[in-house]
Structures are given as structure tokens and as C-alpha cells.
Amino acid sequence: MMELGSSTLAQVPTKEPVIVGPDTRLGAVVSALREHRTGAALVVKGGDLIGIFTEHDLMRRVDHSSLAWRDKRVSEVMTARPEVVREDDTLAEALRRMNVGKFRHLPVVRGCRPVGVVSVRDILSLVASKFPADFINLPPSPEKEARQPWGG
Numbered sequence: 001m002m003e004l005g006s007s008t009l010a011q012v013p014t015k016e017p018v019i020v021g022p023d024t025r026l027g028a029v030v031s032a033l034r035e036h037r038t039g040a041a042l043v044v045k046g047g048d049l050i051g052i053f054t055e056h057d058l059m060r061r062v063d064h065s066s067l068a069w070r071d072k073r074v075s076e077v078m079t080a081r082p083e084v085v086r087e088d089d090t091l092a093e094a095l096r097r098m099n100v101g102k103f104r105h106l107p108v109v110r111g112c113r114p115v116g117v118v119s120v121r122d123i124l125s126l127v128a129s130k131f132p133a134d135f136i137n138l139p140p141s142p143e144k145e146a147r148q149p150w151g152g
Helices: 026-036 055-061 067-071 091-101 120-130 132-136
Strands: 018-020 040-045 048-054 105-110 113-119
Touching (some): 048 055, 048 105, 091 105, 113 120
Antiparallel strands (some): 105 113
């Protein structure tokens, strides 16, 4: 049986992370995110993680009043020194950090070297795969679930 408190991030299937350099232009970063169907890019310099750029950064930190934003360097708008998790951290720890920091993505590192990105969706997909009957039988809209027996 799966335990959130002892299962590690190494058990979470993740995609190859989008890795960019600090001088990469935002237009190229956004194109890479779209192509890889992911919401976060890791910013790496000399092999070490120095930042993360997410959909949230794109919406909150980028001035979209002109197309000039596409030529900005990602280092100008990335989240520097992001919160990270290690492969041997538990799912519970990753979820705790995501909840406390209001993050949807966390870089997974080995030392200072990024090896992946874990998202809330990745963790929920793993948990749902371990308990399929519990998730399949959830009502589609819990707030619309009947509160009392129906009469007829």
C-alpha cells in the first residue's frame, strides 16, 4: 500500500524537464513550454539550478503591453533560488512545500543539479493510480451531490 509519508519522489513518473540558460529569450522559453506541454522551465547556469520560470511568472511578472516581452532574458523574470526537493524526499514533504509556498511545480535536484520537475498533477496522478476505485467513484461535482435520499 502506498504511504504519502514514506513514498519518495523517485516513484513519481515525470517528463524530461525543460532546461534553459539565463540568457534565453522569453519567446523561446514559452515556445519550449508549449512544445513540451509543461508549465515550468528550469533555468540552469554551469549545470547548477539558478531559477525556475513558470506559467505564473509569465502571467504576473511579464509586461504584455507590447511584443517586446518576447526578447527579454528569462533571468529578468524567473523566480531565483527556487524552493527545491530531492529525489529521496517524500511525497508528503513535496506536497507540504507546494502548499506552504503556493507552488504548482518544484524542481527536483541531486545536489545542485536539476534532474526533473514535479507538479501537483504528477503527484495526484500517482496517488490516483494507486487507489483507482476511490478516485473513479468520486462524484464529478461533489458540491452537487445529493444531501438526502431522493423520493419518487
